Amino acid sequence: MKRVSVLGCGWLGKSLAISLLDEGYSVKGSTTSEDKLELLEMNNIDPYIVNISEFEEFDDFLSADILIIAITSKDVDGFENLISQIENSEIQKVIFISSTSVYGRLNKVMTEEDAVLKTPLTEIENLFRENTFFETTIIRFAGLFGDVRQPSNWFKNGRKIPQPKGFVNMIHKEDCIEIIHEIIDQNCWNETFNACSNHHPTRREFYTIAKLSNDFEVPEFEENEVYEWKIISSKKVQEVLGYTLIHDDLLSI
Template sequence: MNRVSILGCGWLGKPLAISLLEDGLSVKGSTTSEEKIAILEAEGIETYLVNISEFEEFDDFLNTDILIIAITSKDLDGFENLISQIQNSSVQKVIFISSTSVYPRINKKMTEEDIVVENNPLVEIENLFRENTFFETTIIRFAGLFGGERHPANWFKNGKKIPQPKGFVNMIHREDCIEIMHTIIAKNCWNETFNACSNHHPTREEFYVNARMSKGLEVPVFEENDTYEWKIISSKKLQNVLDYEFIHDNLMKI
């Protein structure tokens, strides 16, 4: 199990690929942009041009042991075609990156056992992988992503008001995302669904004021909401099963 293919070498997939190479694994990566092929290959990543919506054959890319899916596409037909190809490949294990956006804001702490939003395409795609018996899949529902050039201070610009200031923040740093995937592979932890989110949940007002001030920017403008809709994502299952400790567990120190 030392061959990994990463579908989507972008903001998360590229540094993940580099970290797996540093661990001595054989890594293939994909992009939908011809211009990025040379950039990825310069990092030592064997790179392929893959767009699941174009219904092409991805045999060489899928000649691997573990497939990590790190794309934002919600093309159900494209994923059905991809899965049919995975079934006929050497892939044994899949990590599918999903999102905590599958949970509704119903003013409670959300675990993996809680209800999800009806008719959510991500949930449908999750189920396609979860129900397939040709390979084993672990699904990671990441909270809001930040790290590197993706800094929360830059998310609401030009006076755009931030909604739900008394609601709570659910965030995870890119370094934790990468380390969690390393841990899943190292511990051979499959057929699971995990929430992945920092344990720290400041209010949106506290978080974004702090983020702006940390960059020397003006204090953001917030909407005045009569009713508050929020959720707090629990990662207790992930921490217990993987014995995982978050690298960035204080969101006020971003």
């Protein structure tokens, strides 16, 4: 399978599309902005305008073997329409990029076996998981960072950081891309994976070091809160794929 369509060539999707080109794949990429078409084309990505909420037909974009969905939309109706088009397309495999936000803060380690919140995102996950016309693997990424997306730039303008005793659940963009490559290379379908660093410093420790290391002032934290936290386990994806995280010490980064 050498034809891939990447739905959503933003911060993660564009870098992913470029990495797939480097591996010899034929890559189509989508954006919702006419202004970004030229940027995709400059990177040798076959560019398309796709907005799933506009209920248009995406036949040419879906002429591929694998579809990777990397958009943040929570439009259930739009996804239902997209899925109906995938059913009638050449797409055989789908990677749906989800989020560990599907888990509540239950003061425990969360695995793929734990119950999830009832949200549009989990409803969309189920639409893909239950479809029998194609095979889907769902990746629940933790907080994303890397390149221009740096934690030291978050919580600016005097914003206090909540839950300082809680734990950080994050993953670097480079690991996100490598995990997606491994899923494709190993033909690993019909799975749901958490993907997160194994390192979970407290939010107080992590954001203090992040700020100070980039010459910001010591951040302020909200102290009078109910103590709520979760730690995301990504043991399954590491064991199933035999994957070793590249960026696994969040404080050194």
